[in-house]
Amino acid sequence: MTMKKTLTIAGSDTSGGAGIQADLKTFQEHGTYGMTALTVIVTMDPENNWNHNVYSLPIDVLQAQLNTALSTGVDAIKTGMLSTEEVIQTAGEAITASGLDHVVIDPVMVCKGEDEVLNPGNVGAMVQYLLPKAEIVTPNLFEAGQLAGIKTPKTVADMKVAAEKIHAHGARNVVIKGGKQLEHDKAADLFYDGKSFILLEAEKTATYHNHGAGCTFAAAITANLANGLPVKEAVIEAKKFVSAAIANGWKLNEYVGPVMHGAKNRFEGTTEITLTEV
């Protein structure tokens, strides 16, 4: 038996809901074989309101992991938290050398609720080294504004403007996640392939237990691509999955509630989504 191989280039979320932990659980849930190239380790301080600390790994350690994983011939790659311009460049060059088409860029800039970029130079480096390689890029509203060089989108009309600008940077398909923050009654994401705009809408779940939603969504898209789904179907299936994962999010402790990464096999078919050309 062989399995499709999926690689995540991302950070470790020690609390297990986001980062490589979310990616590996989601890859497994979709029947793909997960591999990792770790960029940073994020820890949380239980004595101090769960404050995050980010520990970077040396660049040669990242390079060695990329050499290891890519030598096996992976089917799809996802990127997540990339801490510095050097890390972004290294990831971009490894992706180019791999010659792979199935590349999902989740341009993580902040953890939820914060609005300052990890390192300001990262936005330009993502535009230069990652967007031209992206089969799909999956920014949230804040990240979309940063990549597009405009104010954070607030409406579907703003999202369309951002999607066109991000597409012009070389990403072949753009999915802007409206999520909870969009001024809209549904959890709406905008898909743009350079030709048409499609709004994917699901019921908004009233919950704080959504930690890792973005990583989980992008990892599901990556696994779906590795499994042979066309781009639009890969996004649609991932949207159904992440909606079920959020609807079944749970409380890890008083600070954080991860999404249910096991939602595909437990809750498949429990969430409906609608598609509308806009």
Ligand SMILES: Nc1ncnc2c1ncn2[C@@H]1O[C@H](COP(=O)(O)OP(=O)(O)O)[C@@H](O)[C@H]1O
């Ligand atoms: N409360 C919610 N109910 C249903 N879907 C949601 C909710 N919040 C976010 N989503 C969806 O989850 C996915 C991840 O989005 P989001 O949480 O905004 O990403 P990120 O973690 O990168 O900020 C998107 O498809 C988004 O629409």
Ligand SMILES: Cc1ncc(COP(=O)(O)O)c(C=O)c1O
């Ligand atoms: C390592 C890592 N990657 C990515 C994220 C982003 O998580 P989310 O999917 O909730 O946006 C986080 C947030 O804590 C993280 O720690």
